[in-house]
Structures are given as structure tokens and as C-alpha cells.
Amino acid sequence: MPSRSTVFLLLVFSFSAFSTKGSQESETERTLVLDGGNLFDGRGGPVQTDPRIVVTGEAIVCVGNAESCPAPDGARRIELDNGSWILPGLVDAHVHFGQTGWFDGRPSSLDFPELFPYEQTMARQKSQPERYFRAYLCSGVTAVFDTGGYPWSLDFKAAAEHNPRAPHVAAAGPRITHAPPAALNLSAEQQYLLLSDEEAGRAAVRFMAAFGADAIKVWFLRVREQEREAIDSRVAAVADEAAARGLPLIVHATSLREAKVALHAGAHLLVHGVDDQLVDEEFLSLAREKGTIYTPTLLVSDGYRRMFEAVKRVSKPELDDPNRCVDEGTRQMILSSPELYNHPSVRAFDQDLKAYRERLDAVYVRKVENLRRVHEAGIPIALGTDAGNPGTLHGPSIYAELEAMQAAGIEPAELLVMATRNGARAMGREDIGTIAAGNVADIIIVSKNPLEDVKHLRHISHVMRAGKLHRIEELARP
Ligand SMILES: [Zn+2]
Numbered sequence: 001m002p003s004r005s006t007v008f009l010l011l012v013f014s015f016s017a018f019s020t021k022g023s024q025e026s027e028t029e030r031t032l033v034l035d036g037g038n039l040f041d042g043r044g045g046p047v048q049t050d051p052r053i054v055v056t057g058e059a060i061v062c063v064g065n066a067e068s069c070p071a072p073d074g075a076r077r078i079e080l081d082n083g084s085w086i087l088p089g090l091v092d093a094h095v096h097f098g099q100t101g102w103f104d105g106r107p108s109s110l111d112f113p114e115l116f117p118y119e120q121t122m123a124r125q126k127s128q129p130e131r132y133f134r135a136y137l138c139s140g141v142t143a144v145f146d147t148g149g150y151p152w153s154l155d156f157k158a159a160a161e162h163n164p165r166a167p168h169v170a171a172a173g174p175r176i177t178h179a180p181p182a183a184l185n186l187s188a189e190q191q192y193l194l195l196s197d198e199e200a201g202r203a204a205v206r207f208m209a210a211f212g213a214d215a216i217k218v219w220f221l222r223v224r225e226q227e228r229e230a231i232d233s234r235v236a237a238v239a240d241e242a243a244a245r246g247l248p249l250i251v252h253a254t255s256l257r258e259a260k261v262a263l264h265a266g267a268h269l270l271v272h273g274v275d276d277q278l279v280d281e282e283f284l285s286l287a288r289e290k291g292t293i294y295t296p297t298l299l300v301s302d303g304y305r306r307m308f309e310a311v312k313r314v315s316k317p318e319l320d321d322p323n324r325c326v327d328e329g330t331r332q333m334i335l336s337s338p339e340l341y342n343h344p345s346v347r348a349f350d351q352d353l354k355a356y357r358e359r360l361d362a363v364y365v366r367k368v369e370n371l372r373r374v375h376e377a378g379i380p381i382a383l384g385t386d387a388g389n390p391g392t393l394h395g396p397s398i399y400a401e402l403e404a405m406q407a408a409g410i411e412p413a414e415l416l417v418m419a420t421r422n423g424a425r426a427m428g429r430e431d432i433g434t435i436a437a438g439n440v441a442d443i444i445i446v447s448k449n450p451l452e453d454v455k456h457l458r459h460i461s462h463v464m465r466a467g468k469l470h471r472i473e474e475l476a477r478p
Contacts, residue, residue, distance in 0.1 A: 095388060163466070214428060306391045402415060
């Protein structure tokens, strides 16, 4: 395991590397013309060959061809070869900046208090988001939705919006729940607010509205039978207060009963697939009627399994990070997991990992079948990784999630719309997620056809954010 001081030095280093580069970005507005390649604009229509895209400042000003989009004099021109693919930047509609991708951000699952004190970890999460901003862009993700975290996650929105070295951020702020996990709240800051009664729920919504949240998140774990009536009506009160303030409702509900309550309450976004049973006609017609977006978040539980197996030395930790986007501190935390084997917390963790894996496999089969049913019913689907949870890293985790959705039977062309336009809609944005005149210039360039197989997104060569084009190598781990 790296010593704490090593990790700290590396983080300081990456932070200062970012700061020195920041100053040269504030150039005057300029025009950039992209010519050639193949364009998939995120709306699901046919691919356009040999397109021209004109970008001025932060915005796309023309999408067409050399005739319909004349290149202004003096514009910088970039020729793409005919093997290049141009797509909107990817959108991860389910992330948490309050989590690290390892157990130190989630001590409720495994706690190492003397090695990684939670309050210190959270102080770093709050002050050093640049490492994740970079990892997202480096992985082709130009917008993320933080669907639940500490109040400071709301501050990232403004910091990132016009920052060509950060993805757009939408944020929900603290979650409202009947079951807040004590280990994941700090003494003076909370990311889970207790839904003790209807008025507490309404007060939480008023707080979120005043502090500029983009949505209201309800963490709706399965409720015991004798409490259902009371808790359901509290959730309805939250939904009512949110609607009155024009704030969309986001719900974490993995059980069918609670998910239906959420749909009745008018949920805009379900950030997890249902996994305790198969969704039925009532669920599907409710979701259709309410216009709910469904985020299957297929792989997050598998990340926990891999990290548990790593500390227990059942399997080696692996980093699925093809373009070296993950920061050095996070990389070392993941790879040195087996060194904690003899730690009392790991010794005390005596789950039968084989049985755990079998349970996850059974749940996974239901998640895949539910995704198939939701898709067939025509309900909009967005891509979300739940990044920040142990084993699900900010940035490159998007590739495995895309591949899992493809393996579940979704065609690449539809999947790419889910991972771009639909994610933007989940965030409440119409000006990102597609390549169209007037939209923010968030574009990725890939050197292999992603419509053949979404795994080709791993071959990303460039990312443009707010009109600024970066080579992936520039964004990679220093
Ligand atoms: Zn989540």
C-alpha cells in the first residue's frame, strides 16, 4: 500500500500541473473547422460522411458540408481521415464526486479509519475535483450528473460549466432518505438527509432549491412492510414540493415496489435498474406515462465484488483504463488493495465471496431482462455508471458499462444516443449531447467505428470541450 504521504504528494502534483495549464486556456475567441471523417450527431439518424463542423468560441455554429458551411477566412482547419468518427461527448448520468472509486469513499462497506480517515478523504474530494474532471474528459465524457452528494458538489457546476478542462456538471446535492447511513455523513456536513416526516422532506427540498440543485434525489431503499404507508407519503410530499419548485425528481429504487411508488410520484430519472423482480406492465406503462428516463447502471455491484476480492486476495485488482486517464493516487489505491489482506477490517469481513458472486449473477440476469423490457417498451434510457463507488472509477468506467449494455442486446446506434442525447436530457440540458448548430462544442473523435461495436470508443483520439480540442495524450495521467 502506498504511504499516505506518497498519495498526498501525487495529488498535490496533479493539482499544480492543472493550475499552470489553466492560464493559457483563456485565449480569445477563435474559429475551428473540422473537415472529413464520419459524423454521428447523437440524434440517431444516418451517419454523414465527409461532414464539416464549424466551431466558434464555445459553440458549434454550423454542421453540414463544405458547401453549406463555408470556412471563415483565417479559421484553423483540421482534416480528418475517412476512418475517423465524430460523435458528441459522452454523458455519464450517474456519478458521485463524493466517492473515490475505492473503499475510502465508502467506509460503510469496508473501513480503514486509521489509514484513510473519512473526513480527510472527503476534504480532498471537495478541494481536488480536477483529477476526476481530467479523467472524464480523457475518457470522452464531457458531461456528468452527480446524483447525490455533499452540498459542495453543487459548487462544481459553475466551476466546470465553461471550463474546457472539465465536463459539464449537474448536481442534485444531498439525498433525502428514510435510511441515512451514519458512516457516510460527517459531523458538520451531510449528504443524506433524514426523511423523518413530510415536513422534513419539504424542508430538504426548500434547502436544495435555495442552494441551486438541479434535481431532488430520493434514496429509496426497500421499506419494511409496516412502514410503507408512512414512508410512501413522505416521498410523495418530497415529490410534491419538488414539482412546486420546478425541480425534477431522481430516485434510487432497485426494488419494484419502491420504483413504482417513485413513478407514481412522477420520477424524472431512475438511477438504477429494478433488480429484485421483473418489471411488469404496470411499471412500464407508468414509466411511459410519466416520461421517466431509466438508467440501468448494470456494473456497479460488480465493482464492489472485484474490490472485495482484491483485498481478500481472491483475484487481482485490475484497472480498466485504456488511455491512462485515472490519476496516480486512485490507481495506487486500487492496485495496492491486496496489501490490506491482514488488516483487521479485512480479516473481520467474512462474507462467502463465491456465494456473493452467485447472488450478483442472479440479480444481473434480472437487470438485463428488465433493461430489455424497458427498451422494448420505448422508455428512454440513459447511461450511468455510479462512478465513485468501489471499483467504478470516474472516467473510464463508462466503457465497460457501454459494453455491458451492448451485450444486453442494445444496438450500438441506439446505445450511442443513450450515452449522449438521453444523458443530456437526464441532466435537463438540450444544448449538449448532440452535434448541432447552437449547441456547446463538446465533441469526441474516435479512430474506429463505434457503430460496429461500442468497444471502439476506447480508441478515442481527441476530445473537444467548449470548443477547445485536446489530444487524449494531453489529458492522460502525467
Ligand atoms: Zn449512485
